[in-house]
Amino acid sequence: MKNLIIPIDHLVMLAELDDKEAGQMAKAIALYANKGIAPSFSNSALKAIFTLFRSNIEAQRESSAKRSEINTTNAMSKKSAAKKKTVKKTIPNDSESQQIADDATETSEAVEESLPLDAIEVVYPKLGTYRNESLSIWESFSEEKKRKAIDFVQTYISQTPNAIDQMYLNRYLGAEPWEK
Secondary structure, three states, rough: OOOOOOOOHHHHHHHHHHHHHHHHHHHHHHHHHHHHHOOOOOOHHHHHHHHHHHEEEHHHHHHHHHHHHHHHHHHHOOOOOOOHHHHOOOOOOOOHHHHHHHHHHHHHHHHHOOOHHHHHOOOOOOOOOOOHHHHHHHHOOHHHHHHHHHHHHHHHHHOOHHHHOOOOOOHHHHHOHHHO
C-alpha cells in the first residue's frame, strides 16, 4: 500500500500504550501494510489492538484495489475512444464514409442482427464523451430508425458544415433530426 489512513480512535489507543509497545505496534502495522506479514505478539493486549488495525488495513486494501480496477477500466475506454476518433479522422471524404455506412447496413441485413452503435460512430463526426448515453438511446431504436439515423448523417453534415455547430452523437440521436 502506498498510503494508510489511521482513524483518530486507533491513534488514541496507540497513545495509551507505553513507548516500547507503541513502537512495536507501529512496526507491526508498517510490516503488515507493506508486505502483508502479521506479527506474532506474546502480549494479548497488542494482539487485540492489532486486529483493529488489520481490519482497517484490509478495508483500505480492498478499496484501493477497486479504485485501481475502475481507473484501469476508465483509462481503457478513453484509449478506445481516442482510437475511434483517430480512425474516423483518417476517412478522407464523404463518399467513403457513406460506403462504410452502407457496408455496415448490408452486413447487418445479411446477418439479421441489430446494428451496433459502432455503425454510426464510424461516420458521425462528433462523438463526445457520453457513449453510454448514446448507446442507451441507440439500443432503444428500431432497426429502421437506426438505418435512418446512419443514412441522415451525410445530410446533417452538409446542413451544418461548421463542426462547432454540430451536435455530439448523444444529442444527435436524442434530437432525431432525420425525422423532421
